[in-house]
Amino acid sequence: MTEHWKEVLAVDPYVVKSASLLGDIDRQLITLLYQPLIGMSAFSLYMTLWGELEQNRMWGKPAPHRQLMVMLQTNLNDIFEERLKLEAIGLLRTYEQETEEGRLFTYELVPPLRPDEFFQDGMLNVLLYHRVEKAKYMQLRDYFSYPGVPAEAKNISRSFEEVFHVLQPGERKMTEEIHQASSLDQGYEYVTVGSSQPAPLSDESFDFDLLLAGMSDMMIPRKALTKQVKETIKKLAVVYGITPLQMQNIVAGACGSDQMISTEELRKAARDWYQIEYRGEQPKLIDQKQPRHLRQDASKTPAADTPDAKLIEKLDHISPRELLKDMADGIEPTYADLRIVEDIMLEQQLEPGVMNVLIYYTLLKTDMKLSKTYMQKIAAHWVRKKIKTVAAAMKIAKEENRQMTEWAQQKKQRSPYGTGKVVREEKLPDWMKETETKEQPAKEQTDNLSTEDLEREKEKLLDQFKNMKKYNAH
Structure with missing residues (x-):
């Protein structure tokens, strides 16, 4: 692995930016759902960076990495390693920029997934289940859920047109003046709340060429492999240890009559495959074997x-x-x-x-x-x-x-001493x-x-x- 001093130095400045306004719900989500996955050190780094943002502000003030080392009472190598964990799980984006003062790092804090997104993620929720075990997992699920509106209740909410009927036709037009007034200057963006993203997986984590090699366009239309479907396939491959060839039948089974792939059906098909393959046991890291592409070819x-x-x-x-x-x-x-x-x-x-x-x-x-x-x-x-x-x-x-x-x-x-002991x-x-x-x-x-x-x-x-x-x- 690349030495940390090749990536960042203690004298290099950094500045913290938030991708959206962070609030109490984000703190709860990171503490209860993400901390078991990333560990205490990475959690502390995220919270320390968050603390550098003034209340309801999106940018912090530049400071050298040495200051971060003092705050966390640790060395730069550990900070670098924990930073990589935050990036890998989708809580941090790092940008590097050459300035007159030297190399500037921008650490953009990304809010966690919303509870419904996390528990339906297909990868993070599975890892959390095996990390905290079933009883605690169920407790966390119940903590972030509540009763919905009864199914028999009828929605009687009024529509916009029913209430704001006094608007004139001219008031509903997007004029050039309004468009210009709403447009931001270059380099600016509107404040968002709760903007989140799943943990990123590289395209190298799954061989889509091998997946499609044995499948004709008649079987699976290429248009069915949307970005969301591909991300789901990569997550399922990581969690269940599914190879591209094994994934072919799973993808085919999730393809509906409309020639489109449902991500929910894809997850269900993967779970069914795993339970049949491993006699109903849930996936565990300790039961996985070395991926085929990393095994040594004895014939060569x-x-x-x-x-x-x-x-x-x-x-x-x-x-x-x-x-x-x-x-x-x-x-x-x-x-x-x-x-x-x-x-x-x-x-x-x-x-x-x-x-x-x-x-x-x-x-x-x-x-x-x-x-x-x-x-x-x-x-x-x-x-x-x-x-x-x-x-x-x-x-x-x-x-x-x-x-x-x-x-x-x-x-x-x-x-200088000879003890004579064995x-x-x-x-x-x-x-x-x-x-x-x-x-x-x-x-x-x-x-x-x-x-x-x-x-x-x-x-x-x-x-x-x-x-x-x-x-x-x-």
């Missing part, structure tokens, strides 16, 4: 029979839940472990295969325990490095382990140990494997992993 790999290649193939085809289960001899993982994994996947947006490497690496480095703090630190680093594949995750894990080993050796050499060696899988055994002298290799019990424990763990039942089903 020269050393496909090496231990590394076999391990990559296994981690590419198994979900984090299945990995935890198979590394525990078929015993279902605990709720606490599953929650740790799902929280990290959601917070850091890790791909399932990358999460598998992180789990495997963590278990072997921390005596078969899942440490959330330890995993969060590594995950954040991998996200900044844009690690998307299993092979890339294994490579960076090797490098990190090598650096830690060198650091420990240097620290030991610098120490230093506990780390348990390492073959794919991580392989690199350093080529570089270390034979004596060091012997020392690292001096404990027979440790070696037996490691071999037992690797045997369990190689005999994974779930993978054999593929």
Whole structure:
């Protein structure tokens, strides 16, 4: 991932702008619906930027980013990372402009989705459901809803013409004078209230060319794929893990007799498909597998029979839940472990295969325990490095382990005291140990494997992993 100092510096000025007037309802929506998704730090950044706007004003005053660092009591890298979360979920738009004073950033605060839009979004509401769980989700849904007008009640409201019948024909015309008076000067815009947008998804998140490749225009008219329909398709693909080829039948089923696609029918078809595919279970991040386009093609790999290649193939085809289960001899993982994994996947947006490497690496480095703090630190680093594949995750894990080993050796050499205590060696899988055994002298290799019990424990763990039942089903 791009280093933050290449994107923004502490001396760079910024100014806050609001896309519309923000009020108490926006504060409630962000606190109750968005904060569980973006976390406390991103929530604090949004509220701090909002606080820089004077009451009922649309623009704040320019200030250097150093001031923001002081206000939030954090470093610029963390501010940059939290800014990206706000942008990704649709609460912030960032603009960059070269001025005489230097590079100016404009942070435009976007109000949250209205309650009806959020709970029918198809992506954010699903993520919130799995983040806060059913009981709290139902409580939030009830909080933002109220009884409607009884169906049997008759609407007797009068129309405009019935009341304002005294208007003369000339008063109803839009004259050139009125048009000019209503037009704003260039660069200005009218104040809006409650203008919101869904969380943006890039066009690269779904392959529409592949979707349409197997569908004729007679089956699905291209005009039916409106902007709204495409956005819905992208969201459903993210939430349910639907591939373009699987989406073909879902889209065809949602196309009505008028040759148009209903977004509501599209959502229903996707839910039905998922429940049939996964036996009625609701989608969970921990049950997803590495996307096909990010998997390593074994047929194109020269050393496909090496231990590394076999391990990559296994981690590419198994979900984090299945990995935890198979590394525990078929015993279902605990709720606490599953929650740790799902929280990290959601917070850091890790791909399932990358999460598998992180789990495997963590278990072997921390005596078969899942440490959330330890995993969060590594995950954040991998996200900044844009690690998307299993092979890339294994490579960076090797490098990190090598650096830690060198650091420990240097620290030991610098120490003026010799304690004489036996230093506990780390348990390492073959794919991580392989690199350093080529570089270390034979004596060091012997020392690292001096404990027979440790070696037996490691071999037992690797045997369990190689005999994974779930993978054999593929």
